[in-house]
Amino acid sequence: MGFDYEKYIRPGKLPHIWCPGCGHGIVMKGLIRAIDALALDRDMTAIVSGIGCASRLPGYLDFCTLHTTHGRGVAFATGIKMAKPGMNVICVGGDGDGVAIGGNHFIHACRRNIDMTYLIMNNHIYGMTGGQFSPTTPFGARASTTPYGNPDPPFDIARLAIGAGATFVARGTAFHASQIDKLLVEAIRHKGFSVVEILDSCPTTFGRKNKFKSVIEMMNHLKEIAVPVAAADKMSAEQLQGKVLTGVLHREDKPEYVEEYGRLVERVRESMEG
Amino acid sequence: MSNKVAFLQGNEACAHGAIYAGCRFFAGYPITPSTEVAEVLSNELPRVGGAFIQMEDEIAAMAAVIGASLTGMKALTATSGPGFSLKQENIGYACITEVPCVIINVMRGGPSTGMPTGPSQSDVMQAKWGTHGDHPAICLVPASVQELFTETVRAFNLAEKYRTPVTVMPDEIVGHMRERIVFPEPGELEVINRTLPSVGPGEYKPYDTRFGDVPPLASFGSGYRFHVTGLNKAEDGFPTTRADLVQAEEERQVRKVEKAIDDIVTYEEYLLDDAEIAVVAFGAISRSARFAVNEARKRGIRAGLFRIITYWPFPERQIRALGQRVKAIITPEMNLGMTIHEVRRCVEGRAPVSGIFRVDGEPINPAQILAGIQEVR
Amino acid sequence: MEKKQPKIEINEKYCKGCRICVEFCPTKVFEMRGFVASVKNPEACIACMQCELRCPDFAVTVTL
Structure with missing residues (x-):
């Protein structure tokens, strides 16, 4: 049976604004399937974003949606979750939004282990402003502000998240579409701050400048570099050169922030009675 | 009258005024000379079942306040000069999205780090022109500890009534001086809550001018699903670049405060x-x-x-x-x-x-x- | 039991002509017709669903 995406899309909002071949649409479909699989209560689900191409995602979806300021999505989402702990909070955005201008909010949300899911669509470029290099643009790559090649080393978003204390970290790609919803289902179910990075492609601004002749070449590239974590165990360091691990990369149980704060409030109120 | 009398610092009175007004959420970042507001609320909010969070920076604190307010909670942040500068981006967001919230800015010397423990009154222009673009501004400047309490209550009332951020700006002297304060009894001061929608979720639009220049604001998680964006938007909350709609929305946002001057202005x-x-x-x-x-x-x-x-x-x-x-x-x-x-x-x-x-x-x-x-x- | 043919539909209003369905279909069901994708060999479909999953534009629907 074909999946009924339109059930979750606001009437009249398609076609979306993303360019031909942009992977964001593939990721949005994965998110819809995950939400459907979990049967999340739409009235009790907030989808929050920052600024950029990927951050336009919430506007399409029929939930409580908040399109905020550049990089600040996670901070707004923190306010929602603290004020209404019963809500499911999903934050979405791109690489520049999440780990450049929003980097501080990102690492501190990881540290706090606040119960929400952060979906980062990493296309290694600032697409909306016309293709400037981002903190995930590969070293040497061309962007509109690196005409001689990128002198900056990139962030590994998943490793950054693990280092900062996120308790669930996964990575997928836009090519491996059927994996996206599975990773997101696990991430949303996880109690704590979960990060799902989806490697994505921007044919319009990244592809053109970096010798990808078409969307198809970019998708093939994602296919080639992705190595499932289980398979990586059996591979040598040489074989893993230039590859990217996909799947659930990290999972641990740690006290969740909103629950802990709730316990603190209970403790204070009990002591007031006593 | 059996009103409780206390000897309090201005910033402490401010925090108690917020609780009186029904504030149940505070997000902040430590900064002199406003930190006592956060300290008192970290103690008081759990006692009334509210939430206090110290964020990673000033920008995040302002963002969390807006997020919390969208769930229907009265929310506050407190800061001072450099922090007020950092908050301007999201104050503009609260203006255009029309999300009620209160910002306390205890004015210290500047620009930049300036004189953190010295008083100043040099943020008054920033309170109106600090964030970019056209927007309304409400800013209250109390002169005593008692008034810092009552003006904080009034700030929440105005924020809720006009769906807009309101700034309370004591100078460092008012924020830090200690005076006698008489706590108003519950019900003694008026406490206003935002107007909730009278139409069902199917018909609801977050900027529905059929209900006047201050449209009702639904809460996230209350059965109403709607979109909030910092882009120029139409009545339904979705982005638009249609010239007539953008012009009308911008004018309404400024007008809603301008035409209520007699209700707002005090002296x-x-x-x-x-x-x-x-x-x-x-x-x-x-x-x-x-x-x-x-x-x-x-x-x-x-x-x-x-x-x-x-x-x-x-x-x-x-x-x-x-x-x-x-x-x-x-x-x-x-x-x-x-x-x-x-x-x-x-x-x-x-x-x-x-x-x-x-x-x-x-x-x-x-x-x-x-x-x-x-x-x- | 007789094999039921999947029904493949392309919403031309949504299709932006990225060619992902055309290039990655393992049985070459699709072709480009002008600026949009179109179904050329529906009988070749093996219902792997990858075209629907990978279509970024909500344009391809496969009904079994």
Whole structure:
């Protein structure tokens, strides 16, 4: 049976604004399937974003949606979750939004282990402003502000998240579409701050400048570099050169922030009675 | 009356005023000289079942406040100069999305790090023009510990009533001084809550002007699903670049506050009935001014005080009328001349306006103002 | 039991002509017709669903 995406899309909002071949649409479909699989209560689900191409995602979806300021999505989402702990909070955005201008909010949300899911669509470029290099643009790559090649080393978003204390970290790609919803289902179910990075492609601004002749070449590239974590165990360091691990990369149980704060409030109120 | 009396610091009174107003969420970041607001609320909010969070920076604190308010909670942040600068981006977001919230900015010296423990009144222009684009501004400037309590309550009322951020800006002196305060009993001060939608979720639009210039705001998690964006938007909350819709929305947002001036603007007139010389002052400096006016009267000079309580919207009509009936106006302020320009704009040359400015971390004392009064006499 | 033919539909209003379905279909069901994708060999479909999953534009629907 074909999946009924339109059930979750606001009437009249398609076609979306993303360019031909942009992977964001593939990721949005994965998110819809995950939400459907979990049967999340739409009235009790907030989808929050920052600024950029990927951050336009919430506007399409029929939930409580908040399109905020550049990089600040996670901070707004923190306010929602603290004020209404019963809500499911999903934050979405791109690489520049999440780990450049929003980097501080990102690492501190990881540290706090606040119960929400952060979906980062990493296309290694600032697409909306016309293709400037981002903190995930590969070293040497061309962007509109690196005409001689990128002198900056990139962030590994998943490793950054693990280092900062996120308790669930996964990575997928836009090519491996059927994996996206599975990773997101696990991430949303996880109690704590979960990060799902989806490697994505921007044919319009990244592809053109970096010798990808078409969307198809970019998708093939994602296919080639992705190595499932289980398979990586059996591979040598040489074989893993230039590859990217996909799947659930990290999972641990740690006290969740909103629950802990709730316990603190209970403790204070009990002591007031006593 | 069995009202509780206490000896409190201004910032502490502010925190208690917030609780009185129904504030149940605070997000902040430590900064001198406003930190006591956060400290008191970290203690008080859990006791009333509210939430306190110390965020990673000022920007995040403002963001969390807006997020919390969207769930229907009254939310507060407190900061000072450099933090107020950082918050401007999201204050603009609260303006365009029309999300009620209150910002306490305890004014210290600047620009930049300036004099963190010294008083100042130099953020008053930032309170109106700090964030980019056209937007309404409401800013209250209390002058005593008691008033910092009551103005914080009023700030929440105005924020909820007009769906807009409201700034309360005591100078460092008012924020840190200790005075007697009489706690109002519950119900003694009016407490206003935002208007919730009267239509069902199917019909609801977050900027529905059928309900006037301040459309009802639904809460996330209450059965209403809607979109909120910082882009220019249409009545349904979705982005638009349609010229007529953008123009109408921007004008409405400014108009909703402008046309409510009589409800918002507050001030105090002291010995102005027969005054020849008016001192226009606010915050801690209005206390020096009152002393100076009394001293001038003792010396046979008919001086009076116009004390600004609501700085934005500026009390234009009242200052204009003042300019028509006095011979001279003096504006003592802890900056290098900000209020003076507003006063001159309102007076339109009908009376000479001179200023007394200090930015050295010391308050303008009564003797300075008295000297000023004697000079223009 | 007779094999039921999947029904493949392309919403031309949504299709932006990225060619992902055309290039990655393992049985070459699709072709480009002008600026949009179109179904050329529906009988070749093995219902792997990858075209629907990978279509970024909500344009391809496969009904079994």
